[in-house]
Structure formats: C-alpha cells, structure tokens
Amino acid sequence: MDKEKKLFSETRVYPVVFMIIVALLFGTILAVFYHSTIERVELSEELRFKQSVLSLFSLPFDDVIESYEKHIIEQEKDGYKYYVAYSDEEKIGYCFIVHGAGLWGSITCLVGVDPEFDQLIAIHILNQSETPGLGGRISEPTFQEQFAGKPIFEGEEVINYRLVPEKDAAKETEINQITGATASSKAIVDMLTDNLKKIIEILGDQI
Amino acid sequence: MKTKEILKQSIFTDNSICRQILGICSALAVTNLMMNSLVMGLGVIFTTALSSYTISLIRDYTPRSVRMMVQTLIIASYVIIIDIFLKAFFPDISRSLGPYVGLIITNCIVMGRAEAFAQKNKPFDSLIDGVGSGIGYMLVLLVIAFVRELFGFGSLFGFKILGDWWTPWSIMVMASRAFFVLGLLIWYINYRSLPKQA
Numbered sequence: 001m002d003k004e005k006k007l008f009s010e011t012r013v014y015p016v017v018f019m020i021i022v023a024l025l026f027g028t029i030l031a032v033f034y035h036s037t038i039e040r041v042e043l044s045e046e047l048r049f050k051q052s053v054l055s056l057f058s059l060p061f062d063d064v065i066e067s068y069e070k071h072i073i074e075q076e077k078d079g080y081k082y083y084v085a086y087s088d089e090e091k092i093g094y095c096f097i098v099h100g101a102g103l104w105g106s107i108t109c110l111v112g113v114d115p116e117f118d119q120l121i122a123i124h125i126l127n128q129s130e131t132p133g134l135g136g137r138i139s140e141p142t143f144q145e146q147f148a149g150k151p152i153f154e155g156e157e158v159i160n161y162r163l164v165p166e167k168d169a170a171k172e173t174e175i176n177q178i179t180g181a182t183a184s185s186k187a188i189v190d191m192l193t194d195n196l197k198k199i200i201e202i203l204g205d206q207i
Numbered sequence: 208m209k210t211k212e213i214l215k216q217s218i219f220t221d222n223s224i225c226r227q228i229l230g231i232c233s234a235l236a237v238t239n240l241m242m243n244s245l246v247m248g249l250g251v252i253f254t255t256a257l258s259s260y261t262i263s264l265i266r267d268y269t270p271r272s273v274r275m276m277v278q279t280l281i282i283a284s285y286v287i288i289i290d291i292f293l294k295a296f297f298p299d300i301s302r303s304l305g306p307y308v309g310l311i312i313t314n315c316i317v318m319g320r321a322e323a324f325a326q327k328n329k330p331f332d333s334l335i336d337g338v339g340s341g342i343g344y345m346l347v348l349l350v351i352a353f354v355r356e357l358f359g360f361g362s363l364f365g366f367k368i369l370g371d372w373w374t375p376w377s378i379m380v381m382a383s384r385a386f387f388v389l390g391l392l393i394w395y396i397n398y399r400s401l402p403k404q405a
Contacts, residue, residue: 015270022265022277026284033288037295044298131236134382166377179377 052124053095056112057085080202091115096199097126100191103183105129107138107191113152117200123147123192128184135184143185146175152196160193210335217339223316224347224389225396230316234348235385237307241364244352246300247307248345250289255317256337258282259325263333266326278321286312316340351388355379 008014050068054061059071072095073084083095094113099106107128112121123144130136137143151159151172163177163185177185223229230251237243258281262269269277290308293301301308311317320340325333356362359379361369378384 009268009270015273018268018270019273019276022280026280030284030287030291034291037291040295041291041298044295048298131382134239134380180381 049126052110052126053083053085056095056110056122056124057087057093059085059087078202080199082199082203085112093121096195098191098195098199100187100194102128102130102187103135103181104131107187109188109191111192111195113196117152119152120147120150120192123188125188130181130184135178135181137178137181138184138188143176143178147192150175158193158197158200161189163189210332213332213335214339217320217336218343218346222343222347222396223319223340224344225393227319228393229319230314230344231389233310233314234344234351234389235382236310238348238352238385238388239355239359239380239382241349241352241356243307244348245345247310248341248348250286250308250311251314251316251344252338252341253289254282254285254311254314255320255341256334257285258317259320259333259337260330261285262321263325263328263330274326275318275322278318282317282321283312316344347389347392350392351385354388355385359384 047064050072051061051064053072054064054067057071060067071086073086075082075084081097084091085093085095093115094117096111096113098109098111100109101107105128107130108126110124110126112123113119114121125139125144128136128139130138146169149172150161153159154173159173161175162173163182164174166176166179168174169176175185175189217223221227224231224234233247237247258278261281262278265277286308289311290301293308320333320337324336328336353363356364357368358376361367361373361375
C-alpha cells in the first residue's frame, strides 16, 4: 500500500486522536465553567444553609448573615459540630446536621431540638435524591411540618415514629407516610432515631 | 427541507414519544406534576437542540467508529453545563429540580435525534429538529401530567382545581399509572392518524 497517499483521517490512529481532542476540549470547557461559577455556588449554598438554620427556629432572615451572627452560635464537642440558637440572650434550641441513607442516595437534614431536649422544633431536609414526585415529596412542607412538636422520648427510649397511611396520623407518635414512597418515609424516621441517639450520647452531660 | 416542515415533522408527525416510543422512562417518572413536566421539557429542548447542533457541526470530521462516544460526551457536557448554570444563577429552581437535570442524559430522544438527524443534516436544520423534538416531548408530557395531576392531586401546576369533595386517586400518582394514560393517548393518536386497514 502506498502510505504517502493515505490521508490522516483514514488512519487507524485518527479516531483515537479525535476522541482525545474532543474529550480534552469539552473537559476544558466544563472545568473553566465550573471554576468561574464555584464561588457563586458556594456563597449561595452557605446563605441557604444559614437561612435554613434561622427558619428552623422561626428567626428573622431579612439579612441572613447579620441575623445568623446575632442568633446562632456554632459549637463543637469531640469533633461533633452543632449549633445553638439564642433569641434575646435566651437559649431557644439546638440545631444538628444529620445524615441518613435514603432509597437512592444519602439524605442530609437539619434537626431543631428545644433546649430541654423534650421535643423537636422542626426538621428541614437540605439534600436528598429520592425519586422526584414520589420519595422526593419528603422535601414538601406538609411532610416536614409533621415533625414540629413531636416528642423525642417514648418512655426512656429515643422514639421511632410509627408510619401510618396518609391523613391517618392521630397520636403524637405517628407520622403520615407518603403514599408510594414508604421506603423514603421510613428512611427519614429511622435517620432521626439513629442520629438523636448518637447526639444524646455525645452531648449527654451538656443537655 | 424547510424549517417549518422540519418543525412540523419533529413535533407532530414523528413525535418522539407517541410515534417513536422514545423517552418513555422519563415520561413515566416525571409526569405526576405539571411543573415537573414543564421543567423537564425545557431541559430536554435545550439539550437536544444544542447537542444536535454541535454534533452536526463536527459530523464531517467525526470517525464513524467513535461517533457514539462523541455524541454521549457532547450530550453529557451540555447537561452538566445546565446543571452548573442553574446551581449558580437559579439555586431555587436547581433545588426543586434535584435529580431531574441528570436524568436528561439518559433520555433516549437526545441521542436518538443525534443519530437519526444531526449525523446527516446541516447544523441549523439539526438545531431546529432538536427544538422540535423537545417541544413534541414536552407537549406529550404535559398532556399526561394534566390527567395525572388533576385526578391524583386535584390540582394543576400546584393550584387547587377540584374542591375538598374530591377524593384524590392516589393510584394516579404512581409511576406505573402513566402507562395507562400514555397507552390511551398513543392509541387515540394512532387511531386518528394512521390509515385505516380495510
């Protein structure tokens, strides 16, 4: 075969070279785009987190950063970070970040607890990747609002809320589960029990 | 082909869902709420249009043996760009979408159009075809979501339409129920548009 007449685009290496060039090109575009927006993303995530903590305790968040500095104190014990909320010098509650396994991915959630450690003030799901429209509905206010004012202990034990079909919850130990998303509803309830147990172990003498 | 013809063909005559039976998985998954369907539709329009355009631009240089890898790479890049863009500039929308944006990569329509159209047509025509396919997809999604949200929640776009007397058919919210709606829709459309057999 006459090698000199063969075009480069007909050689065997061409597809490999082409693929590498295309991958590098798009990789570079994505990297540049990612780095040019990362600050914005991080800033908005931080604002969102602070706003979530404030709204957990129904504190004002017209100016998120100012209000956060005024009301929330970040504390740490044995490497475990948690947040204490104050309103007019008075302790109004604790906030913990808890993690758990959902059906498809991990769930991150804020839990607000009253200063006496008797009941939940509120929960707020920060991140989840459950099925949109089914398990994803754990992020809806109607589901999350159910946890406000729920007791933390049942007898001496940390409570594990019982799930009942939608609209059936009557007792304060019951939670309406989401129809078609039992696993995701269960994941939240179990996550709360497991994490509250751990938190009480860590902070036992301080509360 | 003229622009208008391409649009008509990609939206109606060759509708991705009803005529080509593509993109069914996402059509089942996201159609329990009108809002989800709308946003998913917009994402698919954007991705299909731009990836078809790009693939068509480099079609003469792309070796046949690696064309699918190239297509996947381009489609995935655009989806990641949408994801980052939404996160940076519209964090609220990005959060409500969650995993939807990533789901676009797996939508067969995007790659289907790349293979069937963009690979052999001019860039501008491919762009139009991508937009049309996306619109066709979105229309079908909205029709299914209309039925499912109305009966399943008694609302449309989150606004209550049916009063308290309405008992929501929870079964409509399940993904599998979209099969019934979609099946009836395809049946009706084929009944109306296919030549009747003697």
